[in-house]
């Protein structure tokens with residue numbers, strides 16, 4: 001459905017002058033600096049996949065998406081979307097895809113939502129019957145009736161996002177690019193959007209590429225995640241194996257019934273090499289362990305020798321933390 005082969009994008013920017021008349025001097029300067037925003041990215045997305053595309057600010061996500069949608073031309077490399085080159089066959093490629101930018105609406109600010117749909121339908125050559133049928137499929141899920149007659153500028157952010165997603169689906173594309181679709185939404189609105197995206201992918205078979213800084217979006221929706229950092233893909237695979245790759249420690253809290261004793265020689269023991277005690281308070285020991293090196297059951301067995309264990313709780317690292325570590329490594 002999408003294929004990117006050794007994509008590169010360089011931007012040429014004027015070197016900013018400092019001091020007096022800096023603005024004017026920058027404008028007339030012939031000094032440029034090259035910025036390589038995307039440095040040789042290759043990937044394939046198959047029909048029906050739900051892929052998260054994530055990375056820190058300035059990593060190159062938007063630049064990649066702009067190349068996939070034909071807005072930017074790659075410096076080198078090949079892109080194909082639904083079998084078309086988005087730059088050369090812009091019209092055909094665009095028919096295959098819908099795009100939603102969380103930060104920017106594609107609807108007309110002062111018009112009622114329904115009028116924007118009429119214009120978009122006209123632009124894409126969608127008949128009135130097709131428009132009615134397609135919007136009808138999603139009307140209930142997106143609660144379109146609630147704001148059908150309302151000018152876009154009066155919509156809440158959650159309503160606007162729902163209106164924008166419906167707009168992107170009007171020409172019935174196979175593929176959907178979503179850039180921060182839950183940004184700024186409250187918890188309830190986020191849940192609604194996520195549920196809708198899940199249905200779109202699962203029941204309507206849409207292929208979705210999602211860019212977001214919200215790791216809950218990724219964890220709840222995406223079967224696959226691609227991580228970009230400094231213009232290079234640093235990970236492409238499932239979330240569980242990403243967790244595994246990072247190997248962030250699992251935290252455990254063990255509560256003892258009655259007195260217990262941490263062995264005097266614990267620091268020098270083999271166990272100290274595979275799990276680390278974070279604190280001992282009253283009847284509780286907190287520790288962390290790399291689960292690639294030791295199984296939880298072996299830790300429990302070991303601590304059972306220190307006293308009578310009453311309760312055990314375990315905490316996996318937050319996905320947010322996994323990504324932060326991954327991106328800074």
Ligand SMILES: Nc1ncnc2c1ncn2[C@@H]1O[C@H](COP(=O)(O)OP(=O)(O)OP(=O)(O)O)[C@@H](O)[C@H]1O
Pocket residue numbers: 011012013035036037055056057058059060061062063064
């Ligand atoms: N038109 C441009 N001219 C010059 N440099 C650019 C241009 N667009 C992007 N860049 C630079 O390319 C790099 C990648 O930017 P990009 O917008 O793709 O990152 P991003 O991962 O989408 O970030 P964010 O999460 O902040 O949106 C950044 O260093 C950015 O400053």
